[in-house]
Amino acid sequence: MARYNPKEVEPKWRAAWADADVFRATAEPGKPKYYVLEMFPYPSGRLHMGHVRNYSLGDVIARYKRARGFAVLHPMGWDAFGLPAENAAMERGVDPKAWTYENIDRMRAELKELGLAIDWSREFATCDVEYYGKQQAWFLDLFKAGLVYRKESVVNWDPVDQTVLANEQVEDGRGWRSGAIVEKRKLNQWFLRITDYADELVDALKTLDRWPDKVRTMQENWIGRSKGLKFSFEFAGAPPAGFDGGLEVYTTRPDTLFGASFVGVAPDHPLAEQLAQADPKVAAFIAECRKGGTSEAEIETAEKVGWDTGLKVKHPFDPAWELPVWIANFILMDYGAGAIFACPAHDQRDLDFARKYRLPVKPVVLPPGEDPGAFDVGDEAYTGPGTIFNSAFLDGKDVEAAKAEAIARIEAMGRGEGTTVYRLRDWGVARQRGWGCPVPVVHCAKCGVVALPKSALPVALPDDLDFGKPGNALARHPTWKHTTCPDCGGPAERETDTLDTFVDSSWYFARFADTGADEAISKEAVDYWLPVDQYIGGIEHAVLHLLYARFVTKALADQGQLSVREPFAGLFTQGMVTHESYRRQSGEWVEPREVEITTEGKTRRARLISTGEPVVIGDVEKMSKSKRNTVAPEEIFDVYGVDAARLFVLSDSPPERDAHWSTSGVEGAWRFVNRVWAEFDSQPASGEGDGGSDPAADELRVFTHRTVKAVTEAVESFRFNSGIARLYEFLNKLKEYPAAGANPAVLGSRQEALSAFARLMAPFTPHLAEECWTRIGGEGLVANAPWPEFDPALAQDAVKVLPVQVNGKRRGEVRAPAGAEPADVEKIVLDDPEITRRLEGLTIRKVIVVKDRIVNIVAA
RNA sequence: GGGGACAUGGCGGAACUGGUAGACGCAAGCGACUUAAAAUCGCUCGGGCUUCGCCCGUCCGGGUUCGAUUCCCGGUGUCCCCACCA
Numbered sequence: 030m031a032r033y034n035p036k037e038v039e040p041k042w043r044a045a046w047a048d049a050d051v052f053r054a055t056a057e058p059g060k061p062k063y064y065v066l067e068m069f070p071y072p073s074g075r076l077h078m079g080h081v082r083n084y085s086l087g088d089v090i091a092r093y094k095r096a097r098g099f100a101v102l103h104p105m106g107w108d109a110f111g112l113p114a115e116n117a118a119m120e121r122g123v124d125p126k127a128w129t130y131e132n133i134d135r136m137r138a139e140l141k142e143l144g145l146a147i148d149w150s151r152e153f154a155t156c157d158v159e160y161y162g163k164q165q166a167w168f169l170d171l172f173k174a175g176l177v178y179r180k181e182s183v184v185n186w187d188p189v190d191q192t193v194l195a196n197e198q199v200e201d202g203r204g205w206r207s208g209a210i211v212e213k214r215k216l217n218q219w220f221l222r223i224t225d226y227a228d229e230l231v232d233a234l235k236t237l238d239r240w241p242d243k244v245r246t247m248q249e250n251w252i253g254r255s256k257g258l259k260f261s262f263e264f265a266g267a268p269p270a271g272f273d274g275g276l277e278v279y280t281t282r283p284d285t286l287f288g289a290s291f292v293g294v295a296p297d298h299p300l301a302e303q304l305a306q307a308d309p310k311v312a313a314f315i316a317e318c319r320k321g322g323t324s325e326a327e328i329e330t331a332e333k334v335g336w337d338t339g340l341k342v343k344h345p346f347d348p349a350w351e352l353p354v355w356i357a358n359f360i361l362m363d364y365g366a367g368a369i370f371a372c373p374a375h376d377q378r379d380l381d382f383a384r385k386y387r388l389p390v391k392p393v394v395l396p397p398g399e400d401p402g403a404f405d406v407g408d409e410a411y412t413g414p415g416t417i418f419n420s421a422f423l424d425g426k427d428v429e430a431a432k433a434e435a436i437a438r439i440e441a442m443g444r445g446e447g448t449t450v451y452r453l454r455d456w457g458v459a460r461q462r463g464w465g466c467p468v469p470v471v472h473c474a475k476c477g478v479v480a481l482p483k484s485a486l487p488v489a490l491p492d493d494l495d496f497g498k499p500g501n502a503l504a505r506h507p508t509w510k511h512t513t514c515p516d517c518g519g520p521a522e523r524e525t526d527t528l529d530t531f532v533d534s535s536w537y538f539a540r541f542a543d544t545g546a547d548e549a550i551s552k553e554a555v556d557y558w559l560p561v562d563q564y565i566g567g568i569e570h571a572v573l574h575l576l577y578a579r580f581v582t583k584a585l586a587d588q589g590q591l592s593v594r595e596p597f598a599g600l601f602t603q604g605m606v607t608h609e610s611y612r613r614q615s616g617e618w619v620e621p622r623e624v625e626i627t628t629e630g631k632t633r634r635a636r637l638i639s640t641g642e643p644v645v646i647g648d649v650e651k652m653s654k655s656k657r658n659t660v661a662p663e664e665i666f667d668v669y670g671v672d673a674a675r676l677f678v679l680s681d682s683p684p685e686r687d688a689h690w691s692t693s694g695v696e697g698a699w700r701f702v703n704r705v706w707a708e709f710d711s712q713p714a715s716g717e718g719d720g721g722s723d724p725a726a727d728e729l730r731v732f733t734h735r736t737v738k739a740v741t742e743a744v745e746s747f748r749f750n751s752g753i754a755r756l757y758e759f760l761n762k763l764k765e766y767p768a769a770g771a772n773p774a775v776l777g778s779r780q781e782a783l784s785a786f787a788r789l790m791a792p793f794t795p796h797l798a799e800e801c802w803t804r805i806g807g808e809g810l811v812a813n814a815p816w817p818e819f820d821p822a823l824a825q826d827a828v829k830v831l832p833v834q835v836n837g838k839r840r841g842e843v844r845a846p847a848g849a850e851p852a853d854v855e856k857i858v859l860d861d862p863e864i865t866r867r868l869e870g871l872t873i874r875k876v877i878v879v880k881d882r883i884v885n886i887v888a889a
Numbered sequence: 890g891g892g893g894a895c896a897u898g899g900c901g902g903a904a905c906u907g908g909u910a911g912a913c914g915c916a917a918g919c920g921a922c923u924u925a926a927a928a929u930c931g932c933u934c935g936g937g938c939u940u941c942g943c944c945c946g947u948c949c950g951g952g953u954u955c956g957a958u959u960c961c962c963g964g965u966g967u968c969c970c971c972a973c974c975a
Binding site: 242243246247250251253255257278279280281282293333357358359360361363364365366368369370371372376377378379381450452568571572633677680681682683686688689691693694696697698700701703742748750751753754755756757758761830831832833834836837838839842874875876877879882883884885886887 | 890891892893894895899900901902903904905908909912913914915916929955956969970971972973974975
């Protein structure tokens, strides 16, 4: 009996898979396909436990689907452009390209050590010119289609990273990477018209039934579609310059028009700016409004302030009714029309404002059951349903009917129209960075902005960029940008902006279908492989990456380059890997490996191994460098092997929840690995047996089939932790039927059980499974073996143990054949002496028999 | 302020669609083996009691049901997303 040695066993099987080219994805017409993809990593240089978990999860699916007979595509690549490389360049004087490719080499080696069922022949990095050149090609297609445009716009400028950020990349007024407070700047920017697809992006969410509801809700909120009315107020008296058409406002509550109290414009509304030029006091007020911070706390506490412009507008339904025009700090210029009409009775912000400035508050929606004479609004606006009153021709209608009526009247008057407004903005894709995909256009003094012909692609980055200082290395390169105009042949300058790295990751899944194709996307290959059947990644990409990828898929489908309109049919968002954090009295964080934990009863203490100094046990948090609560995967692989690490990270918690890393946990997995090997190793080599009838052999066989059923269902439904628990039970059961001294029937039953066991564990612990498979004489590689089938008749006991309740409390149990009819079961129960003893002195009112489950006797 | 998710032993978690709550693992305790330790193996392990059995127990309070961790109503707490979005 040989002790299991992962250091020898694991590399051996990885080599065997590679030699047999087992995981190469091959399109096989007539075979169902399955595309499993985990979000590709940024090549930071080191594998962390989050990667181990993410890629192990996908690997379970990939290996399982292969065993079920699918043609599986499970590729790997690198999201390789981006700021960390430039920062490394600046800090350490290294070349970003060399730094990135070195990181890729190191991480590829580590990932390969995980034993993943990946087709490595399809690997690429987004910084490969072969990849971003193709990206430039479809960018030009979108350009031609009018989906790319340039506009002078106020942008979010990150002063630390020296670049523009998309709205999605600004969190609480800070850059999502640098954490620096974002400034507003006016720049000429490149945009993609994602808003053209806003409706489809919302509507198609409901077709994504294998996406988490949470992610769909987040995207829906992000796009923020609202239906309402855009219309113009006519000024009473002479309109200000440029406002001959009146003052346009947007509302989602046209039903409350008769409750109007005032009209408000944003401080940066053109009308406000015009008034500010004429009146320094207005200018001062606007300047005051701009001061306020954008942080959550500041918005929460910011008081509503306003400025009465003295201007008046006419109510659209009653020209004699004049409303004052205010400038108000709570109105946002970049939503709707940047101006509103306020109905304080039914909008909290309007009410706060109206109370402060003593403006009228007139209720027009009567809550159900309220008396129209008595209903009044205090300090809380009523936003619920009700009947319209105080509103002329809208009186008596419900809210929805009144909205429709008001919109119809305004449209008939030619003053406005019902419209849809989105929170979603177009996607600003330009970045003033050198380490990215160049935008393939030139600026010609004569012809303006000229898109390059595809024959001029790829526009490759120069190799000698200077990343020694902040800013755009591409723009300051001495020669790169100088070129000729493809239209007139005159001198021209290349665009020095590069594309947001989210562009790189918005189509990589399509490139994987055929990484050698001349065109960006091979139609034939994507028609076979897409959509991705199972996409796996972190919830942090719920909006940004997943929304952009959906948009690009739709845009490319409209260019005829793809047939699917949704890239990811199934999405799974996995939890993070967490660990306790530890810090010294001095406040300094220390790594788990430096800490020793002792337990006294229920209290745990930690101290430094080196000095014995006590350390404080902190919260369980996401593993991060700053808290130093990380555990290096390679150290775990070194001690326990890859399989034990995979097994623990998969078994600890359900995949969608956080997994709490612990040394004792991985030790438990390691114990299991060894016990499994010991069990297989104890089976005689000629263990076929005769399969004859024997009660013990039959029992084991039933357990085998039941386990196959349970593990299959667990894998299918992403409950890997439960599936692994079934394998632990299976092993415990096997040990009750040891090979030593067993009769041939039991040995035969064991052989069947072990054969199933090896195949069931293969997705989780692939190396161990191969070793065990070979040990029991399995044919070829277990990676190529079919998934075990179960016999439904055998997957359950012939005789069921049914608990018997009296008035809902368990009072005993009876045995009945599986599938026994309720009447027969009732007879068995009422004949049972123990049960009848329990029922002494009681009258049976009712007997409820749930087939194969439970019996409940209602008695009094 | 709006939207969403979650709450089960000392811990991670299990319980299919309303049917034996606590599977499996971790930690802990006891024992075997050992000169000893580690490893390994076996047993115990929600709380309480008058312990062949009984009572309580899935965040709290109600409800529906023969039966509720599961469904409904109302709270509390934790986490996530969005946010002066008209």
